[in-house]
Amino acid sequence: MALKMRKNQSGDVPYNCPLSECMAILGGAWTTNLIWFLSGGPRRFSELKNDLEGISAKMLTTRLKELESKMVVDRKVLPTSPPSVEYSLTELGTELVPAINAIVEVGHKIKVRNGKL
Amino acid sequence: MALKMRKNQSGDVPYNCPLSECMAILGGAWTTNLIWFLSGGPRRFSELKNDLEGISAKMLTTRLKELESKMVVDRKVLPTSPPSVEYSLTELGTELVPAINAIVEVGHKIKVRNGKL
DNA sequence: CGGTATCCCCCAGGATACTG
DNA sequence: CAGTATCCTGGGGGATACCG
Numbered sequence: 001m002a003l004k005m006r007k008n009q010s011g012d013v014p015y016n017c018p019l020s021e022c023m024a025i026l027g028g029a030w031t032t033n034l035i036w037f038l039s040g041g042p043r044r045f046s047e048l049k050n051d052l053e054g055i056s057a058k059m060l061t062t063r064l065k066e067l068e069s070k071m072v073v074d075r076k077v078l079p080t081s082p083p084s085v086e087y088s089l090t091e092l093g094t095e096l097v098p099a100i101n102a103i104v105e106v107g108h109k110i111k112v113r114n115g116k117l
Numbered sequence: 118m119a120l121k122m123r124k125n126q127s128g129d130v131p132y133n134c135p136l137s138e139c140m141a142i143l144g145g146a147w148t149t150n151l152i153w154f155l156s157g158g159p160r161r162f163s164e165l166k167n168d169l170e171g172i173s174a175k176m177l178t179t180r181l182k183e184l185e186s187k188m189v190v191d192r193k194v195l196p197t198s199p200p201s202v203e204y205s206l207t208e209l210g211t212e213l214v215p216a217i218n219a220i221v222e223v224g225h226k227i228k229v230r231n232g233k234l
Numbered sequence: 235c236g237g238t239a240t241c242c243c244c245c246a247g248g249a250t251a252c253t254g
Numbered sequence: 255c256a257g258t259a260t261c262c263t264g265g266g267g268g269a270t271a272c273c274g
Contacts, residue, residue, distance in 0.1 A: 019149050019150050019153055019217070019220060019221055019224060020224065021223075021224035021225070021227045021228050022220045022221065022223045022224030022227065023149060023220065023224070025227070026220065028246085029246075029247075030247095032140055044255085044256090045255075045256050045257075046255065046256075049256095054248095055247095055248095056247070056248055056249075056250095057256080057257065057258090058247075058248080058249090058257090058258080058259090059246085059247055059248080060257090061256085061257060061258080062246090062247080077256095080255095081255095082255045082256085083254090083255060083256065083257095084255065084256080085255085085256065085257090092227065092230070095223055095226060095227075096223055098219055098223070099216070099219035099220045099222070099223045101219075102215055102216035102218075102219035102220075103139045103140065103143065103216045103219075103220075104139065105216070106138075106139045106212055106213055106215070106216045107138035107139030107140070108138070109212060110138045110139060110142075110209065110212075111138050113209070145266090146266075146267075161235085161236090162235075162236050162237075163235065163236075166236095171268095172267095172268095173267070173268055173269075173270095174236080174237065174238090175237090175238080175239090175267075175268080175269090176266085176267055176268080177237095178236085178237060178238080179266090179267085197235095198235095199235045199236085200235060200236070200237095200274090201235065201236080202235085202236065202237090235274100236273100236274095237272105237273085237274090238271100238272080238273075238274105239270100239271085239272075239273100240269100240270085240271085240272105241268105241269085241270090241271105242267105242268095242269095243266105243267095243268085243269105244264105244265100244266090244267095244268100245263100245264105245265105245266100246263105246264100246265105246266100247262105247263095247264105248261105248262090248263085248264105249260100249261090249262085249263105250259100250260085250261090251258100251259085251260085252257105252258080252259075252260105253256100253257085253258075253259100254255100254256090254257090254258105
């Protein structure tokens with residue numbers, strides 16, 4: 001199912017372990033998938049919207065902006081008509097890929113092991 | 118900040134990529150940290166509550182039950198008085214650790230690189 | 235100690251409509 | 255095509271109180 005992420009009411013940081021920094025990036029719903037698809041190479045807005053089947057334009061924009069502000073994703077506007085925008089992983093974003101791959105790998109193991117969670 | 122995870126309204130699976138299985142496990146708020154602390158060895162309820170500073174008993178119970186039902190965590194009641202309960206990672210849970218370590222590692226890189234996200 | 239029960243807040247994110 | 259604006263909702267999860 002889709003996952004949503006929220007801050008808690010206090011707004012404080014509960015992550016008191018080494019996971020904080022990276023989870024702050026990977027935390028948002030769709031985020032890991034977004035990075036996963038971008039890891040295949042630059043991708044345009046509408047392509048990503050297709051990749052992430054079911055995501056709303058609003059959330060895609062939100063996540064992309066968030067990742068852009070965190071220097072994970074690069075946004076490049078191509079001077080075409082109609083305008084097209086290309087998103088790609090920054091160097092930092094690329095560094096997240098191994099972690100995501102590790103997740104994918106375990107996910108696969110789980111799937112193989114017992115077709116169902 | 119603390120992260121909350123929610124299902125979407127449709128209840129459908131948006132994860133249309135290899136991340137689904139594992140993220141379904143790691144998705145919950147506190148979950149990665151919980152597994153992280155358990156990776157150090159068996160731990161009791163109150164110890165975990167201390168580890169995960171700020172978590173409510175309710176959520177800790179919820180997450181532990183969820184992970185137990187997903188065969189990630191094992192719950193063992195020790196016949197002591199007062200009663201104590203020991204939680205530990207199952208074999209499956211142990212397989213999640215490398216993925217989490219990968220996340221930790223990237224998080225550390227990020228921290229080193231620019232002390233702030 | 236190791237939980238469960240209740241109450242309720244809150245915002246991530248979906249749906250829809252519109253723009254340059 | 256690539257968004258932005260607005261409205262709304264549901265369930266995650268905090269706070270608190272209580273139990274065996």
